[in-house]
Amino acid sequence: MSLVSRVSLTGPETEEPEDFFSSSLGVIFPDYVANSHGDADHDVVYTSPNLPKPLHLSLADPTAAEDRDLFSHYVWNAGLVLAELIEAGTLGLSPSKSGTGAAGGDVEGLRGTASDFSVAGLSTFEVGAGTGLPSLMAALLGASRVVITDYPSPVVLENLHDNVRRNAQSSFSPLGSVAPVVVEGHEWGRTSTPLAEGNRHAFDRVLSCDCLWMPWQHGKLRESLSWFLADLPAARVWIVAGFHTGREKMRGFFDGDALAAVGLEVERIWERDCNGEERPWAWDRGIEDVSLRKRWAVLAILRRTGRSVENPAS
16 A cells, blocks of 8 residues: 555645646655655644544745754655654554555565564654654554654744644554653754753663755764663664665665764665565665655664674765
8 A cells, every 4th residue: 555545635625737737746646655645734643543533734834944944844755764663563464354465464575574673661752753643643653752843943842832732642552552652842953952961871762754855964863863862782773764865865764873973873775666676775776766766764763882793874
């Protein structure tokens, strides 16, 4: 089943010609898939067969150029991928039950099992969260503690607070309970704030979705991931990022030496398309068609250094 099949939009019907064209691209070009969803006038409804009722995600309406340049005012496919993996892994679902192409339970995928993405009883911290979908899923599926962060932009954080208030309720959880959820501003690489000083090495899982498109920020992002990740053998970073901005901009994040400098290494890394098909990670695939490459995302699991590495990134 397609990755975007769980997404629908609310709001007024569009009257703009370019929006009519955009909505028909999937009919004109069968390989087309939207890689972002919603806007300030059209909220996203996320429907899962495993949640009691759909999640309603509003999107920020940034007016300042600095805020718009964050691109956090959309739901990106990378967040949909991680939300589904968290759901399948935590609930122990088979592919038929999860409604996705993801391997579930102990069914082995290309680079591991869906159970690798369980959040049951674990604390999670998300950077660059946007609308916060993966974190909301973690809160509803049995995580012990959830912290959701994005750049300290008032308009982005206010919208995140709204999404938490609206969706982080026991009535949305198949377990009938919800983890404590905190929303905070965090600028990557800044470790002198109260949030950072009070939470160093505090989280079992650190989440990052579609945060690799700015190569000039890779160093700061690595610093933040390492800072908040628990200094424990079982602690992991989960990364999902779409290729819509090009492989060359993203891949440098996985440089082995750069990761080692902050005490991290790649445990597993692979690629996945919007229908759940998987293939090995490749540093270079030559010239990639723009419309086809955005159907794919890279998925990576990072851990603390000092253990044997499977399929290193470079």
